Amino acid sequence: MQERKSAFQQLDYSLLFFLFVLMCISLLAIYSAAGQYNVPIFFVQRQIIWFAVGTILMLAAMMVDYENFKNFSIPLYIIGMVMLLIVQFVPFLSVTRNGATRWIGLDAPLFQPSEFVKIFLIIALAHLIFLIAKKPREKSFKSDCIVVGKILAVGLPPFALILVQPDLGTALVIAAIIFIMILMVGVSFRMIGLLVGLAGSFIAFLVWLHNQYFEFFSIFIKGHQLSRIYAWLDPSANTGGEGYQLYHAMQGIGAGQLYGSGFGSGVKAQSGIIPELHTDFIFAVIGEEFGFVGATVLLVVYFLLLYRMVIIAFNCNNSFGTYLVAGVIGLLVFQIFQNIGMTIGLVPITGLALPFISYGGSALITNMLAVGIVLNVNIRTRHYMFGEEE
Numbered sequence: 001m002q003e004r005k006s007a008f009q010q011l012d013y014s015l016l017f018f019l020f021v022l023m024c025i026s027l028l029a030i031y032s033a034a035g036q037y038n039v040p041i042f043f044v045q046r047q048i049i050w051f052a053v054g055t056i057l058m059l060a061a062m063m064v065d066y067e068n069f070k071n072f073s074i075p076l077y078i079i080g081m082v083m084l085l086i087v088q089f090v091p092f093l094s095v096t097r098n099g100a101t102r103w104i105g106l107d108a109p110l111f112q113p114s115e116f117v118k119i120f121l122i123i124a125l126a127h128l129i130f131l132i133a134k135k136p137r138e139k140s141f142k143s144d145c146i147v148v149g150k151i152l153a154v155g156l157p158p159f160a161l162i163l164v165q166p167d168l169g170t171a172l173v174i175a176a177i178i179f180i181m182i183l184m185v186g187v188s189f190r191m192i193g194l195l196v197g198l199a200g201s202f203i204a205f206l207v208w209l210h211n212q213y214f215e216f217f218s219i220f221i222k223g224h225q226l227s228r229i230y231a232w233l234d235p236s237a238n239t240g241g242e243g244y245q246l247y248h249a250m251q252g253i254g255a256g257q258l259y260g261s262g263f264g265s266g267v268k269a270q271s272g273i274i275p276e277l278h279t280d281f282i283f284a285v286i287g288e289e290f291g292f293v294g295a296t297v298l299l300v301v302y303f304l305l306l307y308r309m310v311i312i313a314f315n316c317n318n319s320f321g322t323y324l325v326a327g328v329i330g331l332l333v334f335q336i337f338q339n340i341g342m343t344i345g346l347v348p349i350t351g352l353a354l355p356f357i358s359y360g361g362s363a364l365i366t367n368m369l370a371v372g373i374v375l376n377v378n379i380r381t382r383h384y385m386f387g388e389e390e
Helices: 013-037 040-063 066-089 113-134 141-163 168-184 189-212 214-220 223-233 243-256 267-271 282-315 319-343 362-379
Strands: 094-097 100-105 109-111
Touching (some): 013 267, 013 282, 066 362, 100 113, 113 319, 141 168, 168 189, 189 214, 243 282
16 A cells, blocks of 8 residues: 655655755855955855755756656757767867866856766666666676676766866766666676776776876876876975965864864965865865864765665665666765865865855756755655555
8 A cells, every 4th residue: 555645745854954054064164265355255145046046956856757857868968968069179169267178158157067967977877777677687797798888888978078178077976977877787796896997907007107108198197187196195295286275275174173273263264375265175164164073064964965865765666766866876975075085185186066065056056956856756756555666
């Protein structure tokens, strides 16, 4: 027997509460980080507008039954690819900043297509593996190769187009989404080991090229990306270049100690030493001004938000919905790990925003859309008193 619940009863208010807490943390951190510009309220107001737009789009994503996403998966994927091709091959419609061509616009950036491609790819891959899972297949290495080949055929084109912009950070997010979907389709540990081994071998190959044939190495890794790797390996030796932000961010976080220096009182945050602190390196503000306790609170809120999404994925009795939520979880987990990791020197700097915290429009709207998809799955999950849906 099916238990009938309204959409409001099915709505995950815990998830919405954690999202609201992240919004509040974002506004506080942006106000403090933008103090170096003397008009911090301007950035806060803009972020509130982006949150409002993101909330509207999140609600819109909840309105359409996610089952209908299957009908739009191919058109959305094609639209995403066309936008990436425009960025790469139509100069008068694309905008280049700091050596990277990532935006569509005329004189100024209008939006960043790669952000929306993340969502389009999640929907396309979720539909693909839903179709794959519907058909019985033998458990063999050959079958795994065919399945992985289909997923890579869909995922690698946007990965390649984003990588050559160049936008290594977003390309790695795409790679993370692809990997999560491969795990969800249920391939063997042998195949997973092979994929991890191939990735490791490629990295080893790049190191060998760097040491032996640097001119060929530069084809894969651009000069500014290599400088970031050098800065990551030894920030103190590269304080005059790419290591400048990382070095001072780590100093600020270290100075925060247990309780932080207090809101608006961070030496590094308020002095203007760290450029664009309100965007990619906003975690440094939280670490310096709120200390270990404040950073831990942020991580706990992230954990609880993701935990609710995991629960929604497990409770969903529609495999397509489960795949959608899994893709969103992979999207957010990688971005959180990468942003915080690069701020504390754990991984190289890639320029990824901290989800729901960093100042900006395209990334925030994308993440809000992703949450809308998760909530969509939750409110349309049917509950049965005796067993699950066949």
